Amino acid sequence: MAEWHIGVIGGSGLYEPGDLQDAQEIQVNSAFGEPSGPIATGRIGGVKFSFIARHGAGHRLSPSDVNYRANVDALKRCGVTDLMAVSAIGSLREDIAPGEFVVVDQIIDRTLVRERSFFDKGIVAHVPLADPVCPRLSKMAGKACGKAGTRVHQGGTYVAIEGPQFSTRAESLMYREWGGDVIGMTAMPEARLAREAELPYVLIGMVTDYDCWRDKGDVDVAAILKVMAGNADKARSMLTHFGAGLPKQRKASPIDTILDTAIITPKDNWD
Numbered sequence: 001m002a003e004w005h006i007g008v009i010g011g012s013g014l015y016e017p018g019d020l021q022d023a024q025e026i027q028v029n030s031a032f033g034e035p036s037g038p039i040a041t042g043r044i045g046g047v048k049f050s051f052i053a054r055h056g057a058g059h060r061l062s063p064s065d066v067n068y069r070a071n072v073d074a075l076k077r078c079g080v081t082d083l084m085a086v087s088a089i090g091s092l093r094e095d096i097a098p099g100e101f102v103v104v105d106q107i108i109d110r111t112l113v114r115e116r117s118f119f120d121k122g123i124v125a126h127v128p129l130a131d132p133v134c135p136r137l138s139k140m141a142g143k144a145c146g147k148a149g150t151r152v153h154q155g156g157t158y159v160a161i162e163g164p165q166f167s168t169r170a171e172s173l174m175y176r177e178w179g180g181d182v183i184g185m186t187a188m189p190e191a192r193l194a195r196e197a198e199l200p201y202v203l204i205g206m207v208t209d210y211d212c213w214r215d216k217g218d219v220d221v222a223a224i225l226k227v228m229a230g231n232a233d234k235a236r237s238m239l240t241h242f243g244a245g246l247p248k249q250r251k252a253s254p255i256d257t258i259l260d261t262a263i264i265t266p267k268d269n270w271d
């Protein structure tokens with residue numbers, strides 16, 4: 001058993017983690033290029049946290065421009081044991097309303113132009129991804145969302161689109177037919193890379209809008225920004241409750257050693 005160290009990737013609206021004690025800002029280099037920005041490390045409820053803003057300071061990086069590999073690699077180099085993504089999402093279901101949170105449990109990947117693997121240099125690995133999020137973290141995150149005073153949906157299928165444009169109405173209706181519950185632009189390849197980095201991953205979606213399947217008009221960015229401001233306060237409160245609610249010691253997860261059985265290339269052929 002070991003100490004927890006939670007890496008947090010803050011999405012649109014969540015640019016700093018709030019209640020971070022003994023905070024320090026560090027620049028971490030990655031072999032995969034530039035991360036989105038510095039990493040803020042510190043403690044919440046006595047637990048180590050390291051935070052990075054996915055879209056960078058001042059929200060300069062579009063979902064297609066985020067260096068997902070560098071962000072995950074930089075957090076891994078900081079020593080994080082688990083990864084929590086907090087992201088703005090649209091809803092594809094009447095029952096999932098703006099202002100509510102969804103602890104996602106499945107992902108449909110419709111992204112097109114992103115580096116999606118760390119294994120591109122003569123080492124072939126096929127990590128399993130049937131369940132792309134960690135059930136243990138998801139359960140604890142759901143409880144923390146409830147304590148933060150938000151309605152929370154435990155489970156839901158996230159459709160990851162390339163963006164940066166929102167979907168057409170035909171696409172939005174099709175995603176509903178496919179079984180999508182929520183929609184966003186960043187869960188992939190982040191979840192894939194977390195698995196390859198042997199980091200259990202949890203994804204908390206903060207609902208900002210109903211996408212375009214429901215009402216006649218377009219998704220309204222001004223309305224999204226308004227909901228986002230309220231969501232961010234709830235997300236910071238959720239992080240505080242999450243830190244306070246973690247068991248004292250971290251038990252090993254099967255994801256910690258997933259590469260042991262995923263790398264196909266024999267060790268003597270590694271470059």
Ligand code: ADE
Pocket residue numbers: 088089090091161166167183184185208209210211212219
């Ligand atoms: N992020 C927030 N709302 C979204 C939507 N409707 N589509 C894609 N990403 C989103």
